[in-house]
Amino acid sequence: MxxxxxxxxxxxxxxxxxxxxxxxxxxxxxxxxxxxxxxxxxxxxxxxxxxxxxxxxxxxxxxxxxxxxxxxxxxxxxxxxxxxxxxxxxxxxxxxxxxxxxLVLGPGALLPMVRHRPDGITVRMVAPADPALPGALTVPHLAFGDPGTRVGTAGPAELVAALPRYGTPDAVRAAADGIRAGRTAVAAAVDDASGLALCAGQRLVVADVSEIVGVGTLPAARRRGLALAVTAALAADARTRGIRTVFLSASDEEVARLYGQIGFVRVGTALIAGAEG
Structure with missing residues (x-):
């Protein structure tokens, strides 16, 4: 190789x-x-x-x-x-x-640090005991179940209904353990009024390399810049912790261009293969 x-x-x-x-x-x-x-x-x-x-x-x-x-x-x-x-x-x-x-985060990237947005959403890192953690684990499942960037129908009601399936005590416990051990980090865009995570993603860590994965937005909350804000929060948090290399795989070229706005540059092509149907 x-x-x-x-x-x-x-x-x-x-x-x-x-x-x-x-x-x-x-x-x-x-x-x-x-x-x-x-x-x-x-x-x-x-x-x-x-x-x-x-x-x-x-x-x-x-x-x-x-x-x-x-x-x-x-x-x-x-x-x-x-x-x-x-x-x-x-x-x-x-x-x-x-x-x-x-894509890999460039050394000169200037990451936006907006936390409290004017639309009533707070972008934050999710602690092990954060009540938003179950929703942060659930949102990506709804997002990837309705792929693409168009605004969809699944909203807060569907998120609440899906919590018992994806935000289970075992899943929350495993995620919290990973955060405490430093193996993972979770960020979310949380609605201030309801406390629900409208977008979330994770960062996996091995030594001084970290991959941003599973960033997904509740379909009804798309087209508001939440995924980019969550990605920037994860990348900024990695920098504060001394991570040398931060990378991710974009879903397509359009999304890659968006990540380019916060300093990610292309270094190759990730390939995923599976059985269709």
């Missing part, structure tokens, strides 16, 4: 390490399958960090067979520039590949 950008090697080590505290890693040929233990989003397979040969479609098929046996999504994630042979193998196996701009 020969990274094109000097930061990609750091990111590759992060990808290999970030899930290990909450998952077991199964090496299957030149790939590593991460199997989450406990609550949380299902994980994926990715190129093994150790030196391996090219990845074949047979290697991908073996991992998919194991994922099916475990009842996991047949999902793979990797960086195009770091593992260029994997895309062809994944496609020969019958999976669909989606491209996402891979």
């Amino acid at each position: 020969t990274p094109h950008h000097p930061l990609l090697g750091r990111l590759e080590r992060f990808y290999d390490a970030v899930s290990r505290p909450v998952a077991r890693a199964e090496d299957i040929g030149p790939l590593t399958l991460f199997v989450r233990e406990g609550t949380g989003w299902p994980l994926y397979a990715r190129p093994a960090l150790r030196e391996t040969g090219p990845v074949s479609a047979d290697d991908v098929d073996r991992v998919r067979e194991r994922q099916r046996a475990l009842g996991l999504p047949e999902s793979f994630e990797w960086v195009a520039e770091t593992t260029p042979t994997l895309r062809a193998a994944v496609e020969r196996s019958g999976l669909t590949v989606h491209e996402h701009p891979l």
Whole structure:
């Protein structure tokens, strides 16, 4: 594996390490399958960090067979520039590949620090005992269930109805433990009147590298700049904690341009593959 950008090697080590505290890693040929233990989003397979040969479609098929046996999504994630042979193998196996701009926060980024907005929303980091934490864990599920940036119908009532499914005591306990341990950080845009999180996201941490993930806005609250504000809050918090490298994968080029407004620059392409339908 020969990274094109000097930061990609750091990111590759992060990808290999970030899930290990909450998952077991199964090496299957030149790939590593991460199997989450406990609550949380299902994980994926990715190129093994150790030196391996090219990845074949047979290697991908073996991992998919194991994922099916475990009842996991047949999902793979990797960086195009770091593992260029994997895309062809994944496609020969019958999976669909989606491209996402891979962005890193530039050293000269000037992050906006708006906390109390004139529209009655406060953007803040969420502490372990914050009453907004269950909603912050739930919002992304509603956001990703209605993808895109158009304003949708799911609003506060749907968020409250979804709390028992996604903001469970176990999920809140796991998130709070991660925050206390310094493995994760959560930020949210909270409605001052209701106390509900209208947008939220997380930051995963390994040493001095951090990835911003799962930033999602309640569909009815879109087009108000909340996702950008939450992303900026997560990035600014990382800086105050001495994190050297802050990165994220944008959903598409339009969103990547928005992140560019707060100082993120493109360093590569993140690829996600899965079975369609």
